[in-house]
Amino acid sequence: METSDPLTISRRNLLIAGAASGAVAAVPSTSEAAAVKAPSSASIPVARVSLEVNGQTHALELDTRTTLLDALRETLHLTGTKKGCDHGQCGACTVIADGRRINSCLSLAVMHEGSRITTVEGLGTPQRMHPMQAAFVRHDGYQCGYCTPGQICSAVAVLDEISRGIPSHVTADLTARPLLSPDELRERMSGNICRCGAYSNIADAITEVAGGRP
Amino acid sequence: MKPFTYQRVQTPAEAAAAVARNPGARFIAGGTNLLDLMKLQIEAPTHLVDVNPLKLASIEPSADGGLRIGALVRNTDLAADDRVRRDYAVLSRALLSGASGQLRNKATTAGNLLQRTRCAYFYDTDQPCNKRQPGSGCSAIGGVTRQHAVIGGSTACIATHPSDMAVAMRLLDASVETVRADGAARVIPIADFHRLPGNTPHIETVLEPGELITAVTLPRPAGGTHVYRKVRDRASYAFALVSVAAIVQRDGSGRVALGGVAHKPWRVEAAEAAMPQGAKAVTARLLAGATPTEHNAFKLPLVERTLAAVLAQARS
Numbered sequence: 073m074e075t076s077d078p079l080t081i082s083r084r085n086l087l088i089a090g091a092a093s094g095a096v097a098a099v100p101s102t103s104e105a106a107a108v109k110a111p112s113s114a115s116i117p118v119a120r121v122s123l124e125v126n127g128q129t130h131a132l133e134l135d136t137r138t139t140l141l142d143a144l145r146e147t148l149h150l151t152g153t154k155k156g157c158d159h160g161q162c163g164a165c166t167v168i169a170d171g172r173r174i175n176s177c178l179s180l181a182v183m184h185e186g187s188r189i190t191t192v193e194g195l196g197t198p199q200r201m202h203p204m205q206a207a208f209v210r211h212d213g214y215q216c217g218y219c220t221p222g223q224i225c226s227a228v229a230v231l232d233e234i235s236r237g238i239p240s241h242v243t244a245d246l247t248a249r250p251l252l253s254p255d256e257l258r259e260r261m262s263g264n265i266c267r268c269g270a271y272s273n274i275a276d277a278i279t280e281v282a283g284g285r286p
Numbered sequence: 287m288k289p290f291t292y293q294r295v296q297t298p299a300e301a302a303a304a305v306a307r308n309p310g311a312r313f314i315a316g317g318t319n320l321l322d323l324m325k326l327q328i329e330a331p332t333h334l335v336d337v338n339p340l341k342l343a344s345i346e347p348s349a350d351g352g353l354r355i356g357a358l359v360r361n362t363d364l365a366a367d368d369r370v371r372r373d374y375a376v377l378s379r380a381l382l383s384g385a386s387g388q389l390r391n392k393a394t395t396a397g398n399l400l401q402r403t404r405c406a407y408f409y410d411t412d413q414p415c416n417k418r419q420p421g422s423g424c425s426a427i428g429g430v431t432r433q434h435a436v437i438g439g440s441t442a443c444i445a446t447h448p449s450d451m452a453v454a455m456r457l458l459d460a461s462v463e464t465v466r467a468d469g470a471a472r473v474i475p476i477a478d479f480h481r482l483p484g485n486t487p488h489i490e491t492v493l494e495p496g497e498l499i500t501a502v503t504l505p506r507p508a509g510g511t512h513v514y515r516k517v518r519d520r521a522s523y524a525f526a527l528v529s530v531a532a533i534v535q536r537d538g539s540g541r542v543a544l545g546g547v548a549h550k551p552w553r554v555e556a557a558e559a560a561m562p563q564g565a566k567a568v569t570a571r572l573l574a575g576a577t578p579t580e581h582n583a584f585k586l587p588l589v590e591r592t593l594a595a596v597l598a599q600a601r602s
Contacts, residue, residue: 115289136292166388175318178392
């Protein structure tokens with residue numbers, strides 16, 4: 073959704089500009105911000121962790137309390153992954169860790185030593201979108217877009233889970249391979265909340281990528 | 287979150303010793319419940335012992351023809367295991383009815399047993415709660431109690447146990463294997479594992495400080511038709527108002543356990559003699575002595591009707 077047209081300004085770019093001007097205005101209090109950013113290691117326990125995020129290895133030293141979500145957003149500046157509820161209820165923070173979708177808000181970064189993390193930025197780029205990203209655009213699978221990175225990461229993992237034969241609550245026969253039905257998709261996506269209610273378009277986008285006709 | 291130090295361990299005995307010698311220490315595995323509670327400062331450990339490096343993530347056949355499920359087996363993997371789907375379907379069904387795909391990918395077998403209640407007053411740190419702050423009182427009693435226990439509660443606590451998996455484990459007569467700080471192992475029948483609240487609702491299991499769950503074992507398959515029926519406010523991703531786990535044999539005999547009604551998975555073996563007589567007779571024995579509130583009295587007929595539906599499904 074980024075645009076190269078110089079005459080249009082996307083909401084994201086407007087927000088980036090706003091944040092930058094906010095940073096300029098905050099210059100007088102820089103020393104205060106720095107003090108918050110680098111607490112004395114005597115009082116706040118830190119730990120080292122090495123993560124591979126979207127194919128790139130990062131060696132980090134973090135406050136042990138840092139969630140994977142905050143490490144991605146605040147330390148690595150990968151702000152595609154969103155913080156919604158921060159309690160594992162909304163799914164906006166969904167990323168793929170070692171091939172499995174998880175709520176990055178309910179996982180400590182230091183518990184991911186050696187993990188391979190894929191965020192929405194690692195699935196595709198505005199120029200070369202992942203098929204799931206392209207399908208969300210084609211089907212208008214969002215309104216405000218805040219839950220979208222989590223929806224897309226979750227959807228990619230859902231299709232992988234079905235292909236690996238992992239059953240769900242609505243799988244009729246536990247001893248058979250799960251089918252790719254609308255009921256299955258909806259049940260499996262229930263950990264991703266969309267308050268705009270774009271669910272039917274999200275389901276259409278996933279169905280298309282799965283090879284069905286929405 | 288309050289600051290904490292962090293340690294990875296390599297053996298169960300090392301893990302148990304690390305927690306036993308430090309009163310502020312807690313084990314962390316999936317973290318999906320503990321971190322949620324730490325963010326709210328309902329839990330405030332000063333030291334976390336990360337047990338994920340332990341080699342406890344496999345499911346193996348046991349010597350007596352059952353299954354030994356490692357403590358770190360993720361809920362997704364347990365539900366998807368071919369042997370569980372074939373021989374212990376009620377366990378797969380219970381697991382799949384709980385949480386979301388993301389949470390099941392992280393949550394572990396042991397952690398699921400140790401889930402803490404979802405009582406809204408336990409979560410509201412501005413309100414007294416004997417489970418969160420022993421001796422402070424119970425805000426649920428006299429409060430909004432639609433979700434709460436109808437049996438087995440006390441004047442100190444009427445919270446319910448939130449786990450679906452634990453209800454199936456109780457039905458299947460699972461056993462909990464542990465190791466203690468001195469390295470000694472023991473086996474706890476699931477029936478004895480969770481406690482009723484009594485005067486000490488903050489003590490939820492019989493585990494000792496530092497005692498680590500290493501596995502949950504299932505006896506040889508019981509046969510029969512396995513059903514797990516969960517009734518909740520949403521079709522997916524919600525805790526149970528009532529859940530019924532049952533194994534029904536061809537002759538009409540069987541067993542039944544309930545979720546959403548008590549401080550622990552609720553099973554009364556003596557009630558199961560009435561299985562051939564139907565849901566009404568079983569429910570009357572299962573919930574004898576129930577003390578519902580005006581908000582949750584609906585759970586009694588709901589149990590009976592859900593059990594009737596389960597028995598009908600098993601017969602069909």
